[in-house]
Amino acid sequence: MKTVEGVAAIGRDPDALEAFYREHIEAVQRFVARRVESHEDAADLTAEVFLAAIHASRAYRGDAAAPRAWLYGIARHVVASHHRSTARALRAAIRIDARELLDDDATDRIVARIDSQRAARGVYRSLAALPERQRAVVELVAVDGLSLTEAAAALGLSAGNARVHYHRARRRLAHTLPQPLADPFEVTS
């Protein structure tokens, strides 16, 4: 599903939502696993990302960002709110108690997914001291593997602006990361 109409419809058409969900559920779960260690939090946050996307979908414009980049931009904010809220407040605000939907097999799959993303979580944590915009760009590029152009689209920045943020962050993190940030993968159109 790549049409603007498809994404814009996920807030009102359950079938459009299902197509969108099936296309992106694995990517969202990996995105979350790169940021949290608890399988229960991962389940709740996966639900919250899709809820946030449902509510934001009416404003979706295909010329701004491709669906995946758009969804990652939303997911960033959902996970950031998770880290900044008290756990209790977050639990109270959750409208789908996703962790209650877990059985043993599904839990095992999420735990395995989280285990496989340990290195990415290390990079994610190391970005905490960066200014917000730099952090946002580096997160999506270095942690999630988006190109600079995709990250820029997800964040509402120009590609040039995103490039500046990335390289400033790389200089700032040169002495704190075990491995320097790689040259970003760029897509030009």
Place this chain on the structure above:
Amino acid sequence: MNAQLDSFETALLTRLREHVDQQPAVRPRFSRPRLLLGAAATVAAAAAMVVVVPGLGSTPAYSVQEGNSGTITVEVQRLEDAEGLEAELAKFGVKADITYLPDRQECAAGRYTPVDRTLSGMVVTMGSQLLRVTLPPGTVRDGETFVMAVSGEAIPPSSSEPSQDGIIDMGGFSFWTDFDVTAGPVQPCRVVPSTVG
């Protein structure tokens, strides 16, 4: 396309479909600024073309209503007159401690002790009414206090011109909120800078 969903993914899809089914039909209106916030407690500019509401004119800063079931719903349009909202909630029998903070500020943690019970049904959502608090009957019992601190920061658009990628940064609104119920005293908010962007 991930056609094979496991039990969790299938159950979550079912819940999400139900959620969409329950959404009221809304006709998009793009001619007028409006606040469009997602489900998260914190939503900022770029993610979803969030639009800044520059104040809603003469609309009241808040409203409090009680439904037939006894559920109290608070809607906050602007982060103004916290004392007025506290007084209004008192009329509904809810003692409240409301704090509004400007910009990227938070209350330091530990200024109250939450009650030791699950507060099922207490929900704070960011929606088209800016901030809505739902308190089911019995959420705040006699002698207890509903505590809520909120900070909101308008994020101005970085440019009104489309970038080379055709993106227009429309700005947005970022929230921090902490809310709970306590049976004990509530210390004054010690303001600290927000730790997360």
